Amino acid sequence: MRLGGPEIILILIVVVLIFGVGKLPQLGKSLGEGIRGFKEGVGDTGNSASTTSSAAVTGGTSQTTELSAQEQQDYKEWQEFKKWQASQAKPEDQA
Numbered sequence: 001m002r003l004g005g006p007e008i009i010l011i012l013i014v015v016v017l018i019f020g021v022g023k024l025p026q027l028g029k030s031l032g033e034g035i036r037g038f039k040e041g042v043g044d045t046g047n048s049a050s051t052t053s054s055a056a057v058t059g060g061t062s063q064t065t066e067l068s069a070q071e072q073q074d075y076k077e078w079q080e081f082k083k084w085q086a087s088q089a090k091p092e093d094q095a
Helices: 005-019 024-058 061-065 069-088
Strands: none
Touching: 005 024
8 A cells, every 4th residue: 555645745734733833843853763763773683683692602701791781681681581481381391
């Protein structure tokens, strides 16, 4: 489903009526910052996962020290969750 010219104009009119002309620059700025933050978050997730994976594959602690404090905390919490998940497994699930 594609938006044509009349649909976009109608959406813009509704936005102007709801937020007013004075709020549009602030709204655009907030939307842009949100999209930028989302893109950075998605990009950071891929980088931290690859760094963590390489540390796990090499088995060395030097790779782990390159992680930020937050990434190390996240990794520790993930390991604890996996241990908890394994302890909650039923005996028939393990077979």
